[in-house]
Amino acid sequence: MIPYGRHDISIDDINSLVEVLKSDFITQGPIVAQFERKMQIYCGASYSVAVNSATSALHIACKALNVTNNDIVWTSPISFVASSNAALYCGATVDFVDIDFETNNISLNSLEEKLVYAERNGLLPKVLIAVHMGGYSCDMEHLFYLSKKYGFRIIEDASHAVGGKYKHKPIGSCQFSDITVFSFHPVKIITTGEGGMALTNDKKLHEKMLLFQSHGVTRDKEVMSKKTEGDWYYEQVELGHNYRMTEMQAALGVSQMDRLDHFVNLRNKLSKIYDERFRHLPVSVPKRMEDILSSYHLYIIKLNSNSAKQRRVIFDYMRSNDIGVHVHYIPIHLQPYYQKIGFRSGQFPNAEKYYESALSLPLHHNLSENLIDKVVNSLEHALQLEYDT
Numbered sequence: 042m043i044p045y046g047r048h049d050i051s052i053d054d055i056n057s058l059v060e061v062l063k064s065d066f067i068t069q070g071p072i073v074a075q076f077e078r079k080m081q082i083y084c085g086a087s088y089s090v091a092v093n094s095a096t097s098a099l100h101i102a103c104k105a106l107n108v109t110n111n112d113i114v115w116t117s118p119i120s121f122v123a124s125s126n127a128a129l130y131c132g133a134t135v136d137f138v139d140i141d142f143e144t145n146n147i148s149l150n151s152l153e154e155k156l157v158y159a160e161r162n163g164l165l166p167k168v169l170i171a172v173h174m175g176g177y178s179c180d181m182e183h184l185f186y187l188s189k190k191y192g193f194r195i196i197e198d199a200s201h202a203v204g205g206k207y208k209h210k211p212i213g214s215c216q217f218s219d220i221t222v223f224s225f226h227p228v229k230i231i232t233t234g235e236g237g238m239a240l241t242n243d244k245k246l247h248e249k250m251l252l253f254q255s256h257g258v259t260r261d262k263e264v265m266s267k268k269t270e271g272d273w274y275y276e277q278v279e280l281g282h283n284y285r286m287t288e289m290q291a292a293l294g295v296s297q298m299d300r301l302d303h304f305v306n307l308r309n310k311l312s313k314i315y316d317e318r319f320r321h322l323p324v325s326v327p328k329r330m331e332d333i334l335s336s337y338h339l340y341i342i343k344l345n346s347n348s349a350k351q352r353r354v355i356f357d358y359m360r361s362n363d364i365g366v367h368v369h370y371i372p373i374h375l376q377p378y379y380q381k382i383g384f385r386s387g388q389f390p391n392a393e394k395y396y397e398s399a400l401s402l403p404l405h406h407n408l409s410e411n412l413i414d415k416v417v418n419s420l421e422h423a424l425q426l427e428y429d430t
């Protein structure tokens with residue numbers, strides 16, 4: 042099976058991991074700090090906190106922005122469930138903004154309409170979690186303008202987008218957001234096995250996220266409420282978690298970062314080949330814009346027929362051909378858990394239409410042009426199959 046995504050581990054990656062195992066620290070040591078610094082510099086952000094997953098990063102990001110049970114958080118229905126679960130962990134109410142069918146990101150028109158209505162009814166969100174679907178950045182400058190106009194904060198769920206750019210600045214610079222979150226799960230651009238990171242330019246948010254990722258415990262005299270009783274002394278000042286990253290994970294991250302630009306360039310190159318090959322087929326390919334560099338975490342096509350039945354037939358055919366196609370994502374509001382808390386099908390029509398027609402094709406660092414041919418041929422055949430309309 043040609044998988045839709047796959048990690049790439051080099052000899053250097055392996056060696057750096059072995060080095061850590063021979064060292065004095067296997068968690069909470071210097072390599073985590075090195076990984077944080079390296080990513081910070083790469084992105085041009087002031088602060089960063091490495092954690093054990095992007096889900097944890099989203100959770101501490103929400104907590105740092107004081108999201109609690111009287112608050113509303115908005116995000117995209119076309120994302121992994123973690124994007125909205127993070128807000129639910131904080132007890133907040135979640136709502137979704139329908140997507141734009143061209144970018145697969147939240148629609149700024151839908152957002153503006155929803156904000157006008159919410160302002161009238163006292164239902165404005167405290168935080169918007171903007172998802173860069175497939176690695177293609179949201180229009181952050183516009184989002185930032187709206188966040189100032191309506192008084193909400195922005196977390197970028199850039200789980201797909203490390204190594205990408207928006208208006209020539211790295212995703213993660215937080216120029217137009219409060220916090221940006223990355224994932225280092227093995228299917229993403231670079232990996233630490235499991236892992237994530239939160240970046241910010243705000244010192245206070247950084248301090249809070251540090252506390253929340255490690256039990257709410259501090260050894261910083263400035264933050265303590267009482268006088269130190271000796272060198273052993275620490276204080277728990279918040280209710281935090283154990284979301285720490287290990288030294289092994291960080292070593293992998295530091296080593297993988299050396300190939301980050303290479304990975305993103307390769308994904309762009311491969312996706313261009315796909316684009317060309319699909320020009321004559323009844324499918325739409327990912328949107329491209331001059332001032333956005335997608336990291337191409339996913340290469341998603343949409344079937345012009347817009348038929349869930351056809352998508353099912355094509356999916357099954359390609360899978361039986363050992364092509365690991367996939368579907369990203371089932372709209373979050375259609376998940377049984379979200380239906381249980383009150384969401385209904387039909388609420389976000391573009392997201393549902395998207396779901397019926399979307400298909401993720403294999404895209405990763407070990408995909409040769411030969412394998413691309415195989416994927417393209419298989420899709421061409423699949424598109425000719427009969428299906429009931």
Ligand SMILES: *Cc1c(COP(=O)(O)O)cnc(C)c1O
Nearest residue numbers: 094095096121123200224225226
């Ligand atoms: C993968 C992913 C997450 C969760 O990342 P983990 O590191 O596995 O916790 C969150 N949001 C999006 C959009 C993702 O794709």
